[in-house]
Amino acid sequence: MLRTPSPSARKSRKQGRRSPLATISLIAAGLLFTGGAYAAFSTTTANAETPAAVTTASVEDGAKLFAANCASCHGLDLEGTAEAPSLIGVGAAAVDFQVGTGRMPMQAHGPQAPEKPVQFTEDQILSLAQYVATTAxxxxxxxxxxxxGEGDTANGAELFRINCAMCHNVAGAGGALTQGKFAPPLGGVAPEHIYEAMVTGPQNMPVFNDANLSPEDKRDIITALKFIENNPSPGGNELGSLGPVAEGLFLWIFGLGTIVAITVWITARSN
Structure with a gap:
């Protein structure tokens, strides 16, 4: 026999239902938690960067330098043109790398910007970097x-072999890419420029953000590269660090050539 719920049971069931405000509160709490976690992560990432003293005068100097040397290609508003990409959001690191290595301003359009003598002073480069960084x-x-250069050399060498050696060569000697492009040698490159290249991905290089390689991992890679640079090949002439192809070619040309020459000399003497 069906029983009709008593008034007290109906009242208890009604009170047990979730209020619409509870759902809204849960969503708000979730958004607050997510935003807090993202802010904490962003703060941790920002700790790997040194915010140089930004002054109004420095930014204004950077704006003048940009207008005189960069705006013809990148546009006065930094949004890019048909000749060059946008610079909004590239950060100070990209400017410090490109201008600090002489790659920018470019002398002529080509497959990629080659390294050349730097055209600005350190203060001018910093002003340019600060100006671009104010946009986004x-x-x-x-x-x-x-x-x-005081990181873990072994870990840095392993990370370099996994992430970089396919283009830059296992010894950092550089290598050819497609369509006239190339991965430059890393010997003699300033540590800050190596780090900036990893976080900005210039030319054909991918971006290695802190989710791919932590700041400590990048430090280890720099340490390994400086170790290779300061410790010449213990096996003798490294032949440009080009690997077994160069070594095999050397043996074929000079090794077998020497054997043939000795054979001819011995035969000539017997005759």
């Missing part, structure tokens, strides 16, 4: 603690 957030110039 982006990677900053790395902290000196990440550039000291």
């Amino acid at each position: 957030p982006g990677p900053g110039i790395p902290d000196e603690s990440l550039l000291d």
